[in-house]
Amino acid sequence: RIPPPADQICARPLTPHSAPAVTSAPATSRTALLISFAAIYLIWGSTYLAIRVAVETLPPFLLAAARFLLAGGLLYAWLAYKGRAQATPRQWRDNLIIGGLLLVGGNGMVVWAEQKIPSGITTLLLSVSPVIIVLIDWMLPKGLRPTWITFLGLALGIGGLMLLVGSDLPGGPALDSWRCAGLLFSCFTWSGGSLYSRYLRNPAEPMIAATIQMLLGGALLLIVALLRHEWTDLHAADLTGRSLAAWGYLVVAGSLIAYPCYAYLIKHTTPARVSTYAYVNPVVAVFLGWLILSEPVTGRTLVASVIIITAVVLITTQRTKAALKKA
Numbered sequence: 001r002i003p004p005p006a007d008q009i010c011a012r013p014l015t016p017h018s019a020p021a022v023t024s025a026p027a028t029s030r031t032a033l034l035i036s037f038a039a040i041y042l043i044w045g046s047t048y049l050a051i052r053v054a055v056e057t058l059p060p061f062l063l064a065a066a067r068f069l070l071a072g073g074l075l076y077a078w079l080a081y082k083g084r085a086q087a088t089p090r091q092w093r094d095n096l097i098i099g100g101l102l103l104v105g106g107n108g109m110v111v112w113a114e115q116k117i118p119s120g121i122t123t124l125l126l127s128v129s130p131v132i133i134v135l136i137d138w139m140l141p142k143g144l145r146p147t148w149i150t151f152l153g154l155a156l157g158i159g160g161l162m163l164l165v166g167s168d169l170p171g172g173p174a175l176d177s178w179r180c181a182g183l184l185f186s187c188f189t190w191s192g193g194s195l196y197s198r199y200l201r202n203p204a205e206p207m208i209a210a211t212i213q214m215l216l217g218g219a220l221l222l223i224v225a226l227l228r229h230e231w232t233d234l235h236a237a238d239l240t241g242r243s244l245a246a247w248g249y250l251v252v253a254g255s256l257i258a259y260p261c262y263a264y265l266i267k268h269t270t271p272a273r274v275s276t277y278a279y280v281n282p283v284v285a286v287f288l289g290w291l292i293l294s295e296p297v298t299g300r301t302l303v304a305s306v307i308i309i310t311a312v313v314l315i316t317t318q319r320t321k322a323a324l325k326k327a
Helices: 004-010 027-054 060-081 089-113 119-126 129-139 148-168 177-198 206-227 241-268 277-293 299-316
Strands: none
Touching: 027 241, 027 277, 060 089, 060 206, 060 241, 089 119, 089 177, 089 206, 119 177, 129 148, 129 177, 129 277, 148 277, 148 299, 177 241, 206 241, 277 299
8 A cells, every 4th residue: 555645745847947945845844854865864774774674584586576567567557547547658758767777776786785785885876876876966967066065975974874883884794896886877877867767858757767666677577587497595494584574675665655755755865865764774774773683872872973963964954056068
């Protein structure tokens, strides 16, 4: 069942190059923005733990493919029932590209990497995403020019994350260089897919776009899983209730709720603001570990969290203006 907030969030029409600020949005839009940010901050922050648990017994790309195909299929059936599943051939093509960039290059690589890379180092490597997305957007002909305070916020965010997970670096396990490279690659594909989605002409509304992306991205992930012969690593006797429950959480919370909210935010606020989830997610992950697994929270963790929250406030309260790139 799709909760009412997601339906309300994703039902608003779009304009091709709109990027309204939170302060200038109408009341209903401001509420939708807050709900959407809460979803990608809190839910996606918890998916690091869920992915780590799920890949204990499930092959990575097969896990991701099943997750997005099921979520996309459920959303599409619901939209069809509501008479809202219409999309043009061009919108299907555009969302095939976006789904490939976000879900195969982005999420798929993260799931694959988390088989070997500790979650703290994973979050550190992924923390470059806000910098990449802001800089790429700045270089685009109709991109948004960040202010110096935005850059200050980006620097503070990275510094806070280094402080947060830096204790995992010394004396830790040897890192798989290919999977580290995969995480960095995922930062670029996720940033590219997000910006491609933002500047589409005549885009589908966010809920339909997210549904198509999950269906087609899930199909691409399935092709990758088949090419890697991952079905040979899937044994029913090895599956645990713990892994299956984690996978179910990824489907319902991570895909059915949070992903459409991300698609909405990409069209209705600035890239710098949307990318702040990469700063908040690790903080959420640390405190969930403390709450659920009784992992210790140190003074260092609290200081890092304050720095990261300050960075988010700086970035999200800035008014960025669209500017043409000067030759």
